[in-house]
Structure formats: structure tokens, C-alpha cells
Amino acid sequence: MLPMQAWQLLLVLGLSFLLGLEREGRKASAGHYIFGGVRTFPLIGFLGYTVALLSGPQGFGMLAGFLGVAVLLAISYWHKISQAGEAGVTTEMTGLLTYLLGGLVAGELYWQATALVVISLLLLELKAALEGLAERIPSAEVLTLTKFLLLTAVILPVVPNRPFTAFGINPFRLWLVVVAVSGLSYISYLVQWRLGERASVATSAVLGGLYSSTVATVILARRSRELARGGVYAAAVVLASSTMYLRVVLLLWLFQPALANKLGGLLVGLGVLSGGVAGVWMSGLVRREPSGESSRPFLNPLELSTAFLFAAVFLLLTVASQWVGQTWGAMGVYALSLVAGAVDVDPYVLSVAQQAGDRIALDRAAQAVLLALAGNQAAKGIYAALIGSPQMGGKALLAMLGLALLTALPLAWL
Numbered sequence: 001m002l003p004m005q006a007w008q009l010l011l012v013l014g015l016s017f018l019l020g021l022e023r024e025g026r027k028a029s030a031g032h033y034i035f036g037g038v039r040t041f042p043l044i045g046f047l048g049y050t051v052a053l054l055s056g057p058q059g060f061g062m063l064a065g066f067l068g069v070a071v072l073l074a075i076s077y078w079h080k081i082s083q084a085g086e087a088g089v090t091t092e093m094t095g096l097l098t099y100l101l102g103g104l105v106a107g108e109l110y111w112q113a114t115a116l117v118v119i120s121l122l123l124l125e126l127k128a129a130l131e132g133l134a135e136r137i138p139s140a141e142v143l144t145l146t147k148f149l150l151l152t153a154v155i156l157p158v159v160p161n162r163p164f165t166a167f168g169i170n171p172f173r174l175w176l177v178v179v180a181v182s183g184l185s186y187i188s189y190l191v192q193w194r195l196g197e198r199a200s201v202a203t204s205a206v207l208g209g210l211y212s213s214t215v216a217t218v219i220l221a222r223r224s225r226e227l228a229r230g231g232v233y234a235a236a237v238v239l240a241s242s243t244m245y246l247r248v249v250l251l252l253w254l255f256q257p258a259l260a261n262k263l264g265g266l267l268v269g270l271g272v273l274s275g276g277v278a279g280v281w282m283s284g285l286v287r288r289e290p291s292g293e294s295s296r297p298f299l300n301p302l303e304l305s306t307a308f309l310f311a312a313v314f315l316l317l318t319v320a321s322q323w324v325g326q327t328w329g330a331m332g333v334y335a336l337s338l339v340a341g342a343v344d345v346d347p348y349v350l351s352v353a354q355q356a357g358d359r360i361a362l363d364r365a366a367q368a369v370l371l372a373l374a375g376n377q378a379a380k381g382i383y384a385a386l387i388g389s390p391q392m393g394g395k396a397l398l399a400m401l402g403l404a405l406l407t408a409l410p411l412a413w414l
Contacts, residue, residue: 012105015117016045016098022124023091035076035091041098048102062103069099148186152179167319177350178311180254185211202282205236209243216240217380221388230391232282237384237396239278241377241403245271248349256353262366266410274403314347321351325360333368341372342379348372370411377404
């Protein structure tokens with residue numbers, strides 16, 4: 001049986017050798033001086049391992065060794081740019097990582113050391129693909145991803161997770177709703193952006209329903225007026241609205257499983273039924289009535305102002321639903337459901353879901369959700385009639401009013 005230190009030395013040798021082997025392969029194609037290779041990198045790894053053992057838990061020796069290796073690599077880099085005129089620092093950074101790799105192994109952080117080497121090798125070997133990806137992704141999309149990380153990884157962890165005021169407002173749960181809705185919309189937006197002009201009206205309608213069926217209805221209606229189209233865009237509005245049921249089920253399942261269990265089958269059935277009818281309707285019309293160009297991409301959902309506005313609306317509707325329920329009872333909640341659903345269904349549905357089984361009875365919450373969805377469907381029919389082309393508006397209004405009645409019909413049994 002080999003001692004533990006022997007296995008550690010073998011691990012340092014193997015991992016640093018892989019990094020050196022990758023850098024050795026770059027020498028032939030570089031055309032100029034490159035620091036190190038299959039011998040130098042293992043030696044740097046052994047140096048880091050030895051210094052870590054000698055310095056012990058204090059770490060000062062490890063830091064001094066790191067600075068020494070950094071100076072050596074800086075001299076090497078100066079020599080390289082004196083020959084090439086312009087050069088990257090990938091090899092030098094890999095050398096510093098190799099030195100730290102020895103310290104990780106000495107500290108028995110084997111998984112971390114191996115993972116860092118594997119990820120580093122992927123980054124080094126996929127240079128061309130990653131550089132091409134950077135050229136294809138606009139800087140605006142990088143900023144959008146940064147905003148998403150700000151919403152999720154920076155703001156969410158520091159928000160207090162306890163109720164405040166007599167209305168039981170929990171800031172953490174409030175912001176978690178914002179993150180969930182923004183994340184779902186962001187995924188839909190990314191797919192739509194990636195498809196670009198290849199997206200058909202049907203694809204845009206489905207993705208729009210995941211993003212926001214109300215926004216999708218407005219965009220499709222405007223597009224129908226610009227292109228003087230009718231039935232295809234009316235069917236697309238119904239298709240986008242059918243996707244809304246599935247989005248609501250997913251959000252309810254995330255935030256109120258009991259309410260999702262009560263309404264899930266019904267909402268999925270409504271989504272499949274309305275989506276199937278819209279698909280058949282659209283496929284029958286598309287040959288006789290071409291849709292023209294694909295619909296325009298949706299607006300970016302991750303503007304910070306939009307996120308804060310959603311949080312404000314969610315907070316307002318949460319307080320309003322509790323106050324209305326205490327003041328006017330069930331009828332007040334139902335009236336608020338119709339009004340709120342006509343404006344923006346997501347914040348109201350989620351505010352009801354947060355209170356279901358606690359401040360609002362589960363059956364009443366289910367009824368409020370259905371009324372909000374019905375009100376939203378009717379409102380989208382009105383938007384389509386007002387914004388869309390004459391050929392599209394009337395058809396969309398009748399279809400959406402029928403969908404609203406179909407959504408409200410199960411209230412007779414709840």
C-alpha cells in the first residue's frame with residue numbers, strides 16, 4: 001500500500017502533466033516563444049505541493065511562492081512580447097493555476113483540483129469555438145445575462161426571509177416570484193432571439209405565451225395590421241393564450257403545490273384543448289392566407305425597471321386582495337380577480353397562490369385564479385380587436401371571448 005503522500009504526488013503529476021501537454025501542443029502552431037510544456041508544468045505543480053507542505057496551515061510560504069512564480073512568469077511574458085510584439089497571457093495564467101493546484105492537493109481538496117483542471121482544459125481547447133461564440137453574441141445579451149445574475153445571485157440571497165406588517169409580506173418570497181417569472185420569460189426570449197427570422201408565427205406565438213401572452217397578443221395584432229393579415233394571426237393569438245395555462249401551472253407548482261394539484265389537470269386540459277384548436281385553425285388557413293414575415297422578437301424581459309415594477313404590482317395586489325377579502329368577502333375577491341387579470345395575470349395569480357390555504361381558502365383561491373385567467377383572455381380579445389387588422393380583430397375577439405367563457409365554465413363545479 002502506497003502512503004497518502006505518494007498518491008498525492010501522482011495526482012499532482014497527472015493533472016499538471018495534462019495542462020503541460022495542452023500547452024506543449026500550442027508551441028508548434030504559435031510561431032513564437034511560449035513558456036513551459038510537459039516538463040515545466042509538472043515541476044511547477046510539485047513546487048506548489050512542496051511549499052504547501054512546508055508552510056503548513058499558515059499559508060504565508062504558499063503566498064511567497066506564488067509571488068515568486070508570478071515574477072518568473074512575468075519575465076517570461078516580457079520575453080514573449082519582445083519577440084511576438086503582442087501575445088496573450090493564457091500560458092502564464094495556466095502556470096499560476098498549476099502552482100495553486102499543488103496546494104489544493106496538499107490540502108486534500110482533490111475534487112476541486114480535478115474539476116479546475118478539467119474546466120481549464122476545456123477552456124484552453126475550445127479557444128476557437130469560444131472566440132466565435134463571443135463574436136456571435138451581442139454585448140447587449142451579455143448585459144442581459146448580467147442583469148439576470150444580479151436578480152438571482154446578488155439580490156435574492158440578501159433579501160430578508162420573514163414576514164413584515166399585518167399583511168404578512170415576505171420580501172424573500174416576493175423577490176423569488178420576480179426571479180421565477182423573469183427566468184421563465186428570459187428562457188423564452190433567448191429561444192426567440194436565437195431563432196430570429198427563422199421563427200414562424202406559430203413558434204413566436206408559443207414562445208410569446210411563455211413570455212407573456214398579453215405582450216404576444218399586442219405584437220401579433222400590430223403585425224397583422226402592418227401586413228393586412230387576418231385569420232392566421234387571430235389563431236396565433238389563441239395559440240399564445242393557450243400556452244399561458246401551462247405557464248400558470250408551472251408557476252403554481254413552484255409556489256403553491258396544493259393549488260397546482262387542484263387546478264393543474266384543468267388548466268393543462270384547457271391549454272391542450274385551446275392549443276389544439278388553434279393549431280388546426282392555423283394549419284387550415286396558412287396555405288390560403290400566408291402569414292408573411294415572422295413576428296418581431298419580444299422585448300427583453302430583464303430590464304431592471306420591469307422587474308421592480310412587477311415586484312411593486314405583486315405587492316400591491318397582495319395587499320389589495322387581502323384587504324378586499326376582509327372588507328367585501330368572496331365577491332370582492334372575485335371582482336378584483338377580473339380586474340387584475342385584465343391588466344397582468346401573473347402577479348395577481350401568484351399573489352393569490354402565496355395566500356392560498358392561509359389567508360384565502362384554497363377553494364376561493366382556485367376560483368380567483370380561474371376568474372383572473374378568464375378576465376385576461378377576454379381583455380386580450382379586446383386588445384386584438386382594437387390593435388389588429390380588421391380581418392384579424394373580429395375573429396380574435398370572438399375566439400378569445402369563447403376561451404374566456406370556457407375558462408370560467410368550471411367555476412360552476414368548484
